[in-house]
Amino acid sequence: MKKTLRAALAMLAGSMLLLSACQEKPKEKKLEKVRVAEVTRSIFYTPEYVALAKGFFKEEGLDVNLTTTWGGDKTMTALLSGGADIALVGSETSIYVHAQGSNDPVINFAQLTQTDGTFLVSREKIDNFSWDLLKGKTFLGQRKGGMPQMAGEFVLKKHGIEPHKDLKLIQNIDFANIANAFAGGTGEFVQLFEPTASIFEKEGKGHIVASFGTESGHLPYTTFMAKESYMKKNPATIEKFTKALYKAQQWVAKTDSKDIAKAIEPYFEDTDPGIIETVVERYKSQGSFATDPILDEDEWNNLQDIMDEAGELPQRIGHKTLVNTDIAEKVK
Incomplete structure (x- = not known):
């Protein structure tokens, strides 16, 4: 009797293992790749690195590949040539591109910093x-x-x-x-x-x-931008990206500088942690980090006033022409 029971239990265990092996493992959600080119590597861009470090982009289903292109001209070239999907660079570059008569304008859709750095x-x-x-x-x-x-x-x-x-x-x-x-x-x-x-x-x-x-006051110093054609083709991607950025901006706004510095340390391996904390606090205290991704009209006009004063404004461009706030407002 005991032998029969043991044999039956062994067969049952074997059947369960076989059934388990035959069942398909649940598929992991495939992340969408997004190529981002940043104009330089700077603590000034803290919310961007927070979004990466805290996994906010992944939470939105995005696999963000960040490349530092070291210079506004190189960053814009990467974006216009298709080497990047999204660029982090000064808003003035979108005005320069527009003035050259581009058929596919570069649109500012999410603000990262709101003062000079x-x-x-x-x-x-x-x-x-x-x-x-x-x-x-x-x-x-x-x-x-x-x-x-x-x-x-x-x-x-x-x-x-x-x-x-x-x-x-x-x-x-x-x-x-x-x-x-x-x-x-x-x-x-x-x-x-x-x-x-x-x-x-x-x-x-x-x-x-x-x-x-x-x-210098508030201005859209660095923003995330993309070609109009990319934004029309990938509206959900842009919205997910903006949503992840907003999460990071809110996290930075509510978190002390020491914890922020610790989160972004991997992106500044050669910088003393104490310096990172000092810099984060300096930027945070003067309101350099935008707390939401909306680039408003007053900031846009201030940017053009500064460009005009420097003799670098090719032509005054309306806010709605090169700025899309619909996505940022929806996310907020």
Whole structure:
């Protein structure tokens, strides 16, 4: 009796194993690949890295492949040539493309940063800084036609400084080499992004004396954009992408700088964690990170005012022509 029972149980167990083996495993949801080209790698773009690190893109069914293209021209070339689906770059680039008569305009659909991201760094420590101290000095600025340079000149003029008359202005150094040039002894003042500005301050190579971001006001400094044809063909993809970004923006807004810095550390392996936290806090405190992806008309007009002031605005473009807020508003 016992032998018969054991045999029956063994057969039942075997049948269950066989049945289990025959059953198909549930298929994992296939993620949609999206190629994103970012203009540079910067803590200024923190919400983007949070969306990747916290898995917000994957939650929306997207596999985002991020490439750093190092420069506005290269980023836009990647987008226009089909080398990228979405670009993270200054909104002014979409205006430049439109002015050249593109049949497939580049549309801004989600804002990432809403202030300038550069800081004024002095070679010497200044206890009581005032902008007129720059007059007659050698100023190492950013590339002509780029948003950092235009915002920088806007702020200087706001403080009564004519950049091309009152300063010894240097603008012919490549973006990637500006910091090295200053460290090598060129210029008494320099306009730098983070974390370079904070690193220089920590190493005693310079001292942060002012923020161009707080001085220039709100503007769509860096936005996610795509060709109109891509957006029409992939509306669900754009919506999912924007939704994931909004989750990240809200997470950043509600989280302290230390935890934010820890989340994005993998994207800045060569940067001291303490510096990352300092930079995140600096950008967060001055409101550089947009808290939602909506690029409103006031910001768009401020951008064009700054471009116009710098003599770089080819033509004034209506907000609705190159900006799509429908998706961002739906997501919010």
